[in-house]
Amino acid sequence: MVKILAQTTADKVFQKLRHTIVEGEIPAGSKLNEVELATRFMVSRAVIREAISRLEALRLIERTPNVGARVVPLSLPRLAELYEIRETLEGMAARLAALYMDAHEIQSLKKLLSQHALQIGNGAKYYQEDGDVDFHYRILQGSKNKLLIDLLMDGIYHITRMYRVQLGMAGPRVTTAFNEHLRIVEAIESHDTELAEILMRRHIAFTRKEIENKLKETK
């Protein structure tokens, strides 16, 4: 029997609020008003505070005692720090994946890539968003390190997505990224840990540059 995880109201509000923030409905840098949010989601302030507390854990918002919470601002230094970490952690994930992914997982990953290849052939823009997420997700799982998975999935990914969304980035770099993915999978398949790590780091570094440039020209 699979235990269905109970879902408290605070849980749902937390997810909704995270979505509103990441998708930019509440823009980066803006202040959060507890009563306003409580009204908006039709819950008490207690659950709003609970949700805010969790968002703080994700580093999506920051709080100052007696003053309040605000959505983390978009800034170049922060982006740099974030991607410095992400590069390291995802590089680590790729290295571990090259070590621990079993034949079945690798096969499934290759299948995913060939689907992406097809979509690109049809000129779909679908790839960039979900496809990329899927790809990184698989490799992360392959690392078998729950803490690492958590750190990236529950923390860093949401913030990086916030940057992408609010900078209006969708679509570009599709084919290039695909080739990078391909190489990474090859490295993993041959259990070349060092190469997998290096290629992944480079892959992340590319998207970092991409976002940094966009952020520079926006400001």
Place this chain on the structure above:
Amino acid sequence: MVKILAQTTADKVFQKLRHTIVEGEIPAGSKLNEVELATRFMVSRAVIREAISRLEALRLIERTPNVGARVVPLSLPRLAELYEIRETLEGMAARLAALYMDAHEIQSLKKLLSQHALQIGNGAKYYQEDGDVDFHYRILQGSKNKLLIDLLMDGIYHITRMYRVQLGMAGPRVTTAFNEHLRIVEAIESHDTELAEILMRRHIAFTRKEIENKLKETK
């Protein structure tokens, strides 16, 4: 004018509670009772819940909806995952420190080490605890990456200390660790990023083995 950060009651209770957990007064794996804690600290359940929420962010405790919070258990797989991450992040910190620490910081760091050398000469056990913390703290600061500093200081360090304390580890490996520290500083001083990273990773890997062995023989 330096703004003194306001300190809410939840802040203080959070710190106290963290202390009681890390120092083992509330042992790893045990359940937390909100009303009991509220009575103990003489505050309302609201601030206890707030404190628990923050401890969850630090990954010192885990919560299950409608069931409650319990202190993270000590286990070999968790320890392995934790140190896998720590090795990577501290290696990264050392690499960045070799890149960014200025002459003054390096000088100060060397001074710290020579103080440690003196203490060891006098046969002090003082070194292992605070000295080691100081050392890693300095290098972390040298990385200039606030997010990285946060991840380690506010998250990982507390958990690793919990392991050490509750496994009754104090004192050993003093002189060895000192020599490792010495080599790392040398690498940083000569701005040898790769060497600094490798030596730091190895240093962390040693202490990992140490704790793992202790944990194995304890269980």
Place this chain on the structure above:
DNA sequence: AATCGCTGTATTGTCGACAATTTAGTGTAC
């Protein structure tokens, strides 16, 4: 005009009470 201090308002922090859920215990059917 700028700064200081006062006052009222808005916002966050804390509390106690109630609701919802889980847990423990007891009895019953098989």
Place this chain on the structure above:
DNA sequence: GTACACTAAATTGTCGACAATACAGCGATT
């Protein structure tokens, strides 16, 4: 004896109200 319902107690989740703090406006002083 085991599994299953059922009830009572304990525990967590949510709420509204009050307390403490920060903020905005305004007048007085220089």
